[in-house]
Amino acid sequence: MKKLLKYLIISAVAFILFSCDKPAPTQLIDDTTDEFEVELLNKDLENPYSSGTDTSGITQDLTGITNLISVSGIKITTKNRTNEFSLAQAMFFDKSKPIKYSDGRLLAYKTIIPGTIKFNGTEAHVVPYRIRYREGGTPKDTLIGGKYLLYNIANGVPDPFYFPYDASVSFEYVPFIGGNNISFNIVTPYEINGTVSLNGNRSNKNLEATLSWNGRGEKRVLVIVCLLKPGQMQSIPIYKMKTADDGEMRIPGRYLNQLPLDRFEKIVFTFIRSNEGFRGSGNNELLVSSQSIHSIVIDIP
Amino acid sequence: MALNLKILPQSSFGLAGYWGLQESVTIPFYDYESNSSNYFGIKDWGISLQYGAEFSGSVNSSLYLLAIAKKLGNHSLSARFTPGYQKEFLFATGESIIINDTTTQSLEANYNYKELFGLGYSYRFNEQFNAGLAVRFFSQDFKQEIVKPVFGDTLYLVRETLDEKANMWNVDLGIDYIINKEFQLRAASINLFNFKDGFINEEFQGFEMNQNREALLMASYMPADFFNLHLLYETSNSFQVSTTGYAKGFTYGLTAFHDYYQEPYIAGVVPALGYRTDFFEVLLSGVKYFSERNSNASFSKFYEEGINNIINNRYSFDKVVLSLALKISSTPEKKVELINVDIVRDIYPTFYDKYIEQPFAYGKVLNISDKPVNIIPSVKIEGVTQDKIQSPSQMIAPGDTATVPFYLIIPDKYIIDKATLSYADFYVTTSSTEPDAQLQKAALINSINSWDGNVSNLRYFIMRDIDFSMNHAKSILSKKKSVIDTIPSAISVFIKSKILFNDFVKGLVYTSDPRATAEYVQFPKQTIELKGGDCDDLSVAYSSLLESVGIQTALVDYKEDSEIRHVNVLINTQLASSQAEFITNNDSKYFIRKNEQGKDEIWIPIETTSLTNFDEAWNVGVEKFNREGLEKLGIATGKVDIIDVY
Numbered sequence: 001m002k003k004l005l006k007y008l009i010i011s012a013v014a015f016i017l018f019s020c021d022k023p024a025p026t027q028l029i030d031d032t033t034d035e036f037e038v039e040l041l042n043k044d045l046e047n048p049y050s051s052g053t054d055t056s057g058i059t060q061d062l063t064g065i066t067n068l069i070s071v072s073g074i075k076i077t078t079k080n081r082t083n084e085f086s087l088a089q090a091m092f093f094d095k096s097k098p099i100k101y102s103d104g105r106l107l108a109y110k111t112i113i114p115g116t117i118k119f120n121g122t123e124a125h126v127v128p129y130r131i132r133y134r135e136g137g138t139p140k141d142t143l144i145g146g147k148y149l150l151y152n153i154a155n156g157v158p159d160p161f162y163f164p165y166d167a168s169v170s171f172e173y174v175p176f177i178g179g180n181n182i183s184f185n186i187v188t189p190y191e192i193n194g195t196v197s198l199n200g201n202r203s204n205k206n207l208e209a210t211l212s213w214n215g216r217g218e219k220r221v222l223v224i225v226c227l228l229k230p231g232q233m234q235s236i237p238i239y240k241m242k243t244a245d246d247g248e249m250r251i252p253g254r255y256l257n258q259l260p261l262d263r264f265e266k267i268v269f270t271f272i273r274s275n276e277g278f279r280g281s282g283n284n285e286l287l288v289s290s291q292s293i294h295s296i297v298i299d300i301p
Numbered sequence: 302m303a304l305n306l307k308i309l310p311q312s313s314f315g316l317a318g319y320w321g322l323q324e325s326v327t328i329p330f331y332d333y334e335s336n337s338s339n340y341f342g343i344k345d346w347g348i349s350l351q352y353g354a355e356f357s358g359s360v361n362s363s364l365y366l367l368a369i370a371k372k373l374g375n376h377s378l379s380a381r382f383t384p385g386y387q388k389e390f391l392f393a394t395g396e397s398i399i400i401n402d403t404t405t406q407s408l409e410a411n412y413n414y415k416e417l418f419g420l421g422y423s424y425r426f427n428e429q430f431n432a433g434l435a436v437r438f439f440s441q442d443f444k445q446e447i448v449k450p451v452f453g454d455t456l457y458l459v460r461e462t463l464d465e466k467a468n469m470w471n472v473d474l475g476i477d478y479i480i481n482k483e484f485q486l487r488a489a490s491i492n493l494f495n496f497k498d499g500f501i502n503e504e505f506q507g508f509e510m511n512q513n514r515e516a517l518l519m520a521s522y523m524p525a526d527f528f529n530l531h532l533l534y535e536t537s538n539s540f541q542v543s544t545t546g547y548a549k550g551f552t553y554g555l556t557a558f559h560d561y562y563q564e565p566y567i568a569g570v571v572p573a574l575g576y577r578t579d580f581f582e583v584l585l586s587g588v589k590y591f592s593e594r595n596s597n598a599s600f601s602k603f604y605e606e607g608i609n610n611i612i613n614n615r616y617s618f619d620k621v622v623l624s625l626a627l628k629i630s631s632t633p634e635k636k637v638e639l640i641n642v643d644i645v646r647d648i649y650p651t652f653y654d655k656y657i658e659q660p661f662a663y664g665k666v667l668n669i670s671d672k673p674v675n676i677i678p679s680v681k682i683e684g685v686t687q688d689k690i691q692s693p694s695q696m697i698a699p700g701d702t703a704t705v706p707f708y709l710i711i712p713d714k715y716i717i718d719k720a721t722l723s724y725a726d727f728y729v730t731t732s733s734t735e736p737d738a739q740l741q742k743a744a745l746i747n748s749i750n751s752w753d754g755n756v757s758n759l760r761y762f763i764m765r766d767i768d769f770s771m772n773h774a775k776s777i778l779s780k781k782k783s784v785i786d787t788i789p790s791a792i793s794v795f796i797k798s799k800i801l802f803n804d805f806v807k808g809l810v811y812t813s814d815p816r817a818t819a820e821y822v823q824f825p826k827q828t829i830e831l832k833g834g835d836c837d838d839l840s841v842a843y844s845s846l847l848e849s850v851g852i853q854t855a856l857v858d859y860k861e862d863s864e865i866r867h868v869n870v871l872i873n874t875q876l877a878s879s880q881a882e883f884i885t886n887n888d889s890k891y892f893i894r895k896n897e898q899g900k901d902e903i904w905i906p907i908e909t910t911s912l913t914n915f916d917e918a919w920n921v922g923v924e925k926f927n928r929e930g931l932e933k934l935g936i937a938t939g940k941v942d943i944i945d946v947y
Binding site for chain 1: 352355357358359361362363364384385387388389390391392393394395396397398399405409448449450452453454455456457465503504594597599600601602612616618625627641921
């Protein structure tokens, strides 16, 4: 009896020990707005290139876009001074004329100038459209055609185009040959005003950036992090971060401290609140985009 | 994310519910959460485990607890391993990375809070107070995927996993106050002392377990075995109410708990049903929550409120738990109590076998079991006996109190020059070698020359030096061999007695006992070597010489005056009454006593303090014996007593 009891106990303990799982975990569903998506925009910081990032906020991959109309209200804050600009542009691609890398990958399409375009009644200029890219480790650029452009640096100069926030911009298209005129209003977003708190310093590799803006609680905002070399005017876009328009985002320190900051003088945080929508379909598909952009230029501590 | 989550280690919740002070209700499950004093009612070793299943949509079985406990007198030690005391959270970090311009991958995290093991200690100060502490070890395992920029010639975003572990020790104290069998109070701390590691990675800071210092107050009302009522209150404004009971081997418990951090007001119940014997207990319990539980939950709620307990929180699932406990005891359950011991006789080491016949102490023993118990009393005296001296066993009915005699044997080689205060340990044993009860009492051990004044006990002094006496007597008689060989055998005893006395008294002087020790008796060797003694000493020495050569003697105890008692010696001449003329023609100088065969024998009294010669001592002895024993009717009234040495 004692032996039987002993075997029973040993068997029971062995069964218990070997049949155990962990207690059931709980899967937490992220219902917070404190999230962001990150994308690396430039791998080579010495010879930067981009397939479409510029101060207008156009960051899309142009290979997937048929046609594009973009209007932007842009502010650039350097120290305590803020300059405002307005920008409108349009580009139409000819899908039958792809531009490829030497290995056959699609880079972009040639553009066409099919008619005249007006934003808020002002006719846009046609200017060359050049893109830069990298192939085989070598930076290159190529002219892919022309694009429509209006821009206002100050007081209607050079163009009398003023970007209205939380309003609309009228768009008119008149083809050169045949076809129908096209006109519609482009709804513009609420103005974005950002601030950046950059703490720590590069030598201790403890930089931390907390970004704040006038959150609207709708959709998402983009934050582009760029670096600027001493004496240069053109910044190098590094990260594109997409986060909820909740007014605050803390960029984990590792995103900044792993960069070779000793080669750069300034860091630029660009806040972009945009409206985007597609019109038409097929070869007439049109991406219509309007954005409020606020770039803040800070000396790297 | 800057967080300060309220993720707290265990407070008072137990998977078997709340059972109050466990000795009185059930065998232990080493529930440190509600038993910080850590007291448990086993006698020797205890092992317990809790194994259960959690219902989260799927069924996960876990070994919640494996514990061992040991009791050492008033000290109790325990250790427990708690692999199932853990809560794991899986979630997306909110960070995502775009790979190859198109593919978005979300980063995930896994935070696991565990209590791995605990150690407990308790001390029982008396029947009413226990106090103790519990030390518990917690671990927090955090894994989180991150995107990390790596810069070489070019810049890359690398997806990697941060893995960090932070440990924490938690110490709590508790005290039990048992007012009486019906009322008990307990108090304990929650998270009194914490020693913890910090997190290195910023990602995990704010997610670590928090430590709010709180207190537990518990009260039990137990009017009957089958109905006990318990209330447990935490200063965090949580409480548990439970009822437990025991009848005919079956146990039950029902605990309802209000958790400040959970909804609804009564967050759930823990019903339990079990069966127990003296050696094991099995208990099936369940945890049923009244709010809906889901394996998916909101991160924002977790982010805002955290959790308050690892195994009982808003993310815990319903459970069924099987608890097993074994009492492995080399010490059987106590069946009797030794209420008191009364030492009725002083201990005289020379009376080595006297206490075999006459108990030197009596104890009162109570049978506290529900069955008749056969007890074996025993005693051990520090410095006197090496082993326990057992007394005859005795049967005691359930609930009865019996008076139990304690007998003693003193080793015949035991020597003690001065009276000493020692300790007697009294034991009462039932079914095993370990005593059920014991009691210690102070005992006076007299010197080997001490005497209790009882003349019958002088025989111990006569016989103790019998070897010396025999050698001494033979030496004297051998010098008179020529005389002894020529006398008729009938008067041989008489002549030998005379020769021995005349030689014995040479150079002897009468000396009183030392003043401070009135009842002091010398052994024959001491009397002969010291050449003197009082009546006790001289009678003992002369009797010893005679007895050593086969001459029967008796002592005459003259008790006519309580202040001054006297002893002298009677010698059995082994002459028949018809042979009296061989030694005297005066029939008043002897008297007749019947031997065991009923034949008359002539006995003569010798006054050993008459240190002249045998004839004179005989005359003095006869005179005293006739006057005190016969004329004053001392023998008839008992004032004169004749005590045979053998």
